[in-house]
Amino acid sequence: MRRLPVYLLLDCSESMIGEPLKAVQEGVRSLLKTLMRNPYALETVWLSVITFDAKARVTTPLTELASFSPPALSVKPGTAMGSALELLQTTIERDLKKGTAESKGDFKPLVFILTDGQPTDNWQRVSKNLLKSKSKIAYIYTIGCGEEVDFKTMGSISDACIHLKDLSPEAMSKIFVWLSASISSSSAQVNEGPVDLTKSPLGNDLELVDLTKPPAFVSQKWLFFHVICQTTKKYFLARFSLDQKSGMYFPNGAFNLPDDFFSEGSIPAPQVDVNKLISTVQCPFCGNKSFCHCDACDTINCFNHKSKAKTITCAKCGEVGYLITDSDFTIGGSAG
Numbered sequence: 001m002r003r004l005p006v007y008l009l010l011d012c013s014e015s016m017i018g019e020p021l022k023a024v025q026e027g028v029r030s031l032l033k034t035l036m037r038n039p040y041a042l043e044t045v046w047l048s049v050i051t052f053d054a055k056a057r058v059t060t061p062l063t064e065l066a067s068f069s070p071p072a073l074s075v076k077p078g079t080a081m082g083s084a085l086e087l088l089q090t091t092i093e094r095d096l097k098k099g100t101a102e103s104k105g106d107f108k109p110l111v112f113i114l115t116d117g118q119p120t121d122n123w124q125r126v127s128k129n130l131l132k133s134k135s136k137i138a139y140i141y142t143i144g145c146g147e148e149v150d151f152k153t154m155g156s157i158s159d160a161c162i163h164l165k166d167l168s169p170e171a172m173s174k175i176f177v178w179l180s181a182s183i184s185s186s187s188a189q190v191n192e193g194p195v196d197l198t199k200s201p202l203g204n205d206l207e208l209v210d211l212t213k214p215p216a217f218v219s220q221k222w223l224f225f226h227v228i229c230q231t232t233k234k235y236f237l238a239r240f241s242l243d244q245k246s247g248m249y250f251p252n253g254a255f256n257l258p259d260d261f262f263s264e265g266s267i268p269a270p271q272v273d274v275n276k277l278i279s280t281v282q283c284p285f286c287g288n289k290s291f292c293h294c295d296a297c298d299t300i301n302c303f304n305h306k307s308k309a310k311t312i313t314c315a316k317c318g319e320v321g322y323l324i325t326d327s328d329f330t331i332g333g334s335a336g
């Protein structure tokens with residue numbers, strides 16, 4: 001039986017933390033369920049998952065549907081799109097069975113890239129390489145979520161781009177409805193040549209991107225700070241979102257970070273003028289409502305603004321510093 005290899009490239013950068021990542025996790029499960037009920041898909045589709053954050057990795061190698069189990073996803077800093085595309089290319093080249101005189105090889109693979117933001121590595125070079133061989137190796141579809149996606153560049157390597165404006169779990173689940181329908185129809189008609197997947201019903205939340213005039217992306221719509229808790233010495237992620245009218249960042253959530261969050265290292269943080277931040281988020285561990293920056297180790301600590309103490313001991317490096325009430329300094333954030 002000829003296989004139809006399907007690759008899911010999933011963005012697991014920190015901007016996906018919380019509900020979006022949960023929705024993707026749930027989405028892969030429902031995708032599998034739907035495909036398992038489709039006799040064509042069950043016969044031909046093989047699935048592989050490649051995830052990327054600071055690094056790209058093959059999380060699930062190409063597996064037939066009946067043996068596929070959805071991988072557990074977790075977030076890390078960074079969006080290494082370039083590494084993900086490079087890994088995709090070598091993985092496909094390794095996986096793909098070529099046709100011989102006796103048997104036909106695999107069908108041309110389908111690749112779906114799900115991303116919500118700005119790549120943090122040098123991915124343009126990789127995308128140029130991929131572009132040279134793209135028409136040979138796979139059909140590539142990009143699903144961009146939110147307003148930070150650079151559709152101009154993604155469009156250059158994709159057969160089509162689809163835009164999901166909203167990152168709510170309900171909206172995210174529509175992606176997987178579309179994916180299921182697209183993969184199902186491809187598996188049913190695969191002998192007749194390429195299927196135009198953009199013809200699969202997109203639903204209300206998804207929009208086909210007109211690549212002649214892609215939507216303008218918003219630079220740094222989200223800001224992320226890794227904060228260490230003074231009380232528990234655990235890390236959390238503080239999220240701020242840009243208000244485009246005022247150009248100011250408003251607090252938008254705090255999330256406990258998984259223990260392995262820094263296991264691949266962290267990425268260089270863009271500098272942010274704290275005067276652009278309106279207030280801070282509350283520490284999810286101890287309830288402290290302020291932040292304080294340690295100059296010695298460049299780490300942000302949560303801090304009790306009601307405390308009368310004149311000094312603060314950094315929870316990471318132990319350095320004692322004086323509190324500066326004037327907030328005219330910059331702190332390292334992350335664009336994830």
Ligand SMILES: [Zn+2]
Nearest residue numbers: 229283286302
């Ligand atoms: Zn705390």
Ligand SMILES: [Zn+2]
Nearest residue numbers: 294297314317
């Ligand atoms: Zn420190």
